[in-house]
Amino acid sequence: MSIRHEEIQAPPSRTRRIKASTSRHSDGRLAFWLILPAIVILTIIMGYPVVSSIVRSLFGDTLGEAVPFVGLANYIDVLFGNDSGTFWGSAGTTYFFAVVTVSLETLIGLAMALIMNKAFRGRGLLRASVLVPWAIPTAVTAVLWKWSFDPVGIINSLTGAHIVWTGSEWPSKIAIVIADTWKTAPFVALLILAGLQVIPDDVYEAAKIDGANAMQRFRLITLPLVRPALLVAILFRVLDALRMYDLPAIFTHGANDTTTLSILVVQSTLSQLKPGVGGALSTLTFLFIFITAFAFVKVLGVDAVGADEKTKTKEVTT
Amino acid sequence: MLVVLFCLLPFYWMLVSSLKSPGDILDNQLIPTRPTMMNYGAVFSDQNTFALALKNSLFIAGSVTLIALLFGIFASYALARLNFKAKNIVLATFLATSMFPGVAILTPLFQLFADMGWIDTYQAMIIPDISFSLPLGVWILTSFFRAMPWELEAAARVDGCTPLQAFRQVILPLAVPGVFTTAILIFISAWNEFMIANSISQTPASQPVTVAIAQFTGVSQYDQPFGTQMAAGVIVTVPLIIVVLIFQRRIVSGLTAGGVK
Amino acid sequence: MTQKRRWLTSVAALGVAMASLTACGGSAGSGAQADGGRGPITFASGKDLTGSMPKLIDEWNQLHPDQKVTFIELSASPDEQRNSFVQDLQAKSDKYDVMWDDVVWTSEFAAHGWLEPLDPAKVAGSDVLPAAVDSATYNGKVYGAPFMTNAGLLYYRADLVPKPPTTWAELEADCAVAKAHNMDCYAGQFAQYEGLTVNAAEAINSAGGSFLSPDGKTVTVDSPQSRAGLQHLVEMFKNGDINPAGVTYQEQQSADAFLGGKALFLRNWPYVYTNANADDSQIKGKFGMTTLLGQSGSGTSSLGGIDLGVSAFSKHKETAKDWVAWMQSQSSQKTVVSVMNQASVLKSLYTDPELVKASPYLPELQKSLLSATPRPKTPNYNAVSLAIQKNSYEALQGKISVDQAITQMAADLKQAIQ
Structure with a gap:
């Protein structure tokens, strides 16, 4: 598999020649100007609020004009205080949702993408219909599913079940997973599809001539080549899933052990007006996600940054 | 099936x-x-603010897509093609900005815009939306550009094209599927953005559809107008499906067609 | 600007180099008031479902052409309304001069220094329901002009239960009728949200229990009375007198059950009357309304309602104060009852023959209002409410015992009011 992988990579020789001819210095300057607009906008919109929220997390939440500096007390309180059970419970819930939904979405999304990539009549319609769930505003889908999962709703009526979906732990979780998977699998599918489009047909032709069957072609060609797109899709889904808010908030208001970390953040920042604790919760959530993403990138070597970065740099220096 | x-x-x-x-x-x-059709009637009855909201959404999501795409292409071209030291850090930073819980940035952002007098303006929704879509956009486009056959561009430059010409005439057509995929994703996420819009847009003049739908009410404050919300959902989704139907050809044709040339 | 804000700003500026953008602006109000605090103001209310708010405002505007009121209509959802207010108040903006505050926010807003204290002589006169005044009072000062009030009522199927029950025991006995007709006996709001706080508080208050001391500083929930109150609801779930789906019910679902003829009794707000009495209603002419029940006789409703608060950042506070008093006047309040279909805060209107003719439930509602208890009054209301919801919800599901629920509730409440 690894040998094939090498073969499919763009031939390095020509790349190297061109690269070497442009000086690294001017590359750097051009890159600076090209990246600047994106950086500026992110700094204003994300940087400032994030920094101010982290700073605020070091202050207390007493009423009145001057709030006292409390250092890491908010963090200690969240992690080890009386209410720490709530925090760790929601962290567990959040990771449960992230792992289950992202796995399902990846599998279903991959299947969708493979089907969409086949040439047949009505493919356009198929592509459009796959995107429908992703295109409906979240606020509307949440309401749609909430009514569908109502005890007297369409799902119980069609299946003849009498399940109080949002009334106890597992049915609630299952309902949330179903609604989330339905909504976001198309997102994964679209990203994978875009990756599939990059694979030239002649690679498959060659493999067919070599006698590879469909399964082998999928495992040895499709999967390795679609890997970068797949990993980027999963990575962004993980980031999103770890911040899940809408569905549990609308389905259960966080009851039945469906309180996610984002729900805790909203409860403390917006409904209880405790920006100090809220800031600490957001920062902790951020750290959790950061560590997860970092591990993900390291372990799986997401290609947009990882492995082939190094090889290219080496090419230039040699 | x-x-x-x-x-x-x-x-x-x-x-x-x-x-x-x-x-x-x-x-x-x-x-x-x-x-x-009474639900559809109800959607548009409310002093026609829904039609206005559709226009607002179209303007906001359209601007976000164009600007984010432009900035995204710049940045990812640099990341995929050019050599500079801070590359990994830049990519990681882009990623890190989509790790903070959205609601945590809401309050500081609101204060910032309030201080600037930007509450209830388009730009106060467009700029945050751009920043939400940039990380994903940059990552997708970077991984795309990386997969491009850059030797073709090199060949074009040997043939006397300037770098810009080479990029426009050789690389961009090949990148079309990636660019359109990204455009669709950005457009849809901007079209569906609710949290920021809900706090920034306070009058119908700037309200996008997501906020308008949330404002629908039943006969009393305790009733949820399920039918009306669903009708509005259908109205909001259909234009997106049409857009996708138009653009999906682009997603298909791009590289395979280009590669043959 | 406060110390904190300044510190925050400078750090942020260092970090992001954006000092020019973060310079704190938007402070308002304190300057010399050449206009005597009078001039045009804004008034923000929740979604106006009857379209009568602009008419009231027009009336005022014609009388006061130089102190015009501009109407800002917010979402119908109380949570959304509160978010809008809180965001602007935290930014110290004067966008809303007069705010429509749910009774449970008044203490919180006052504690944050966002509301202007009002003159009790003008907005808490003798004709105003005492419970409503109480709900607008924080630390001995009145921070809102009571404008609308609300209390729960017990709806019953008069065709099946000609004589309504007067105690919980009688209610439970009547459940046999429900079983015979293959209906649920009782419906209320038991999903985990504010409505559950209301319902659980009613059960606990009706049994003689309470949550916090009147000053909001001590937790008092850990008592046999509170246990008995919660036990009543838990038992009805256990016996099947409340549908197991009840744990997902909000106002709408519970009303639907009663309106669809699937429940014998319903606890809900007066608004259900309009639907139940509509021409296409299945139960038109077949239902009655009475006060909520308790262990021995009438129960205690949780008090709902709206106070009109004057923003501390308003530039025209004097106009704002006059306006909220005017909204409480007899003529405005008549509109509240007859057009907006809401409960007035003025006692005298409950016996007004004309109004009673249109809304026959007014006398029962007044009884309910006179005995109603405000929900716990504390600046940390949302944390308190969450503690009540969470623990009662798990008890209703049978996940934990009533005893565990109350003990845990006491611990959570203590944490919440810190």
Whole structure:
């Protein structure tokens, strides 16, 4: 598999020649100007609020004009205080949702993408219909599913079940997973599809001539080549899933052990007006996600940054 | 077929529900027994703010897509093609900005815009939306550009093209599927953005559809106007489907066609 | 600007180099008031479902052409309304001069220094329901002009239960009728949200229990009375007198059950009357309304309602104060009852023959209002409410015992009011 992988990579020789001819210095300057607009906008919109929220997390939440500096007390309180059970419970819930939904979405999304990539009549319609769930505003889908999962709703009526979906732990979780998977699998599918489009047909032709069957072609060609797109899709889904808010908030208001970390953040920042604790919760959530993403990138070597970065740099220096 | 069913059945239910009168809405009939357009009437009745909201959404999501795409292409070209030291850090930073819980940035952002007098303006929604879509956009485009056959560009430059010409005439056409995929993703996420819009847009003059839908009410404050919300959902989704139908050809044609040339 | 804000700003500026953008602006109000605090103001209310708010405002505007009121209509959802207010108040903006505050926010807003204290002589006169005044009072000062009030009522099927029950025991006995007709006996709001706080508080208050001391500083929930109150609801779930789906019910679902003829009794707000009495209603002419029940006789409703608060950042506070008093006047309040279909805060209107004719439930509602208890009054209301919801919800599901629920509730409440 690894040998094939090498073969499919763009031939390095020509790349190297061109690269070497442009000086690294001017590359750097051009890159600076090209990246600047994106950086500026992110700094204003994300940087400032994030920094101010982290700073605020070091202050207390007493009423009145001057709030006292409390250092890491908010963090200690969240992690080890009386209410720490709530925090760790929601962290567990959040990771449960992230792992289950992202796995399902990846599998279903991959299947969708493979089907969409086949040439047949009505493919356009198929592509459009796959995107429908992703295109409906979240606020509307949440309401749609909430009514569908109502005890007297369409799902119980069609299946003849009498399940109080949002009334106890597992049915609630299952309902949330179903609604989330339905909504976001198309997102994964679209990203994978875009990756599939990059694979030239002649690679498959060659493999067919070599006698590879469909399964082998999928495992040895499709999967390795679609890997970068797949990993980027999963990575962004993980980031999103770890911040899940809408569905549990609308389905259960966080009851039945469906309180996610984002729900805790909203409860403390917006409904209880405790920006100090809220800031600490957001920062902790951020750290959790950061560590997860970092591990993900390291372990799986997401290609947009990882492995082939190094090889290219080496090419230039040699 | 299964895929289509999986995707469309709930949408079908949405459509059916939108055609039922409040009296029938809970009857669980798969085909409306007495179909009515009253929900659609209700959507547009409210002093026509919904039509205005559609326009606002179109403007906001359109601007976001164009600007984010432009900035995204710049940045990812640099990341994929050029050599500079801070590359990994830049990519990681982009990623890190989508790790903070959204609600945590809401309050500081609101204060910032309030201080600038930007509450209830388009730009106060467009700029945050751009920053939400940039990380994903940059990552997708970077991984795309990386997969491009850059030797073709090099060849073009040997043939006397300037770098810009080489990029425009050789690389961009090849990148079309990636660019369109990204555009669709950005457009949809901007079109569906609710949290920021909900706090920034305070009058119908700037309200996008997501906020307008949330404002729908039933006969009392305790009733959720399910049918009306579903009708609005259908109205909001159909333009997106049309856009996708138009653009999906682009997603297909791009590289395979270009590679042959 | 406060110390904190300044510190925050400078750090942020260092970090992001954006000092020019973060310079704190938007402070308002304190300057010399050449206009005597009078001039045009804004008034923000929740979604106006009857379209009568602009008419009231027009009336005022014609009388006061130089102190015009501009109407800002917010979402119908109380949570959304509160978010809008809180965001602007935290930014110290004067966008809303007069705010429509749910009674449970008044203490919180006052504690944050966002509301202007009002003159009790003008907005808490003798004709105003005492419970409503109480709900607008924080630390001995009145921070809102009571404008609308609300209390729960017990709806019953008069065709099946000709004589309504007067105690919980009688209610439970009547459940046999429900079983015979294959209906649920009782419906209320038991999903985990504010409505559950209301319902659980009613059960606990009706049994003689309470949550916090009147000053909001001590937790008092850990008592046999509170246990008895919660036990009543838990038992009805256990016996099947409340549908197991009840744990997902909000106002709408519970009303639907009663309106669809699937429940014998319903606890809900007066608004259900309009639907139940509509021409296409299945139960038109077949239902009655009475006060909520308790262990021995009438129960205690949780008090709902709206106070009109004057923003501390308003530039025209004097106009704002006059306006909220005017909204409480007899003529405005008549509109509240007859057009908006809401409960007035003025006692005298409950016996007004004309109004009673249109809304026959007014006398029962007044009884309910006179005995109603405000929900716990504390600046940390949302944390308190969450503690009540969470623990009662798990008890209703049978996940934990009533005893555990109350003990845990006491611990959570203590944490919440810190």
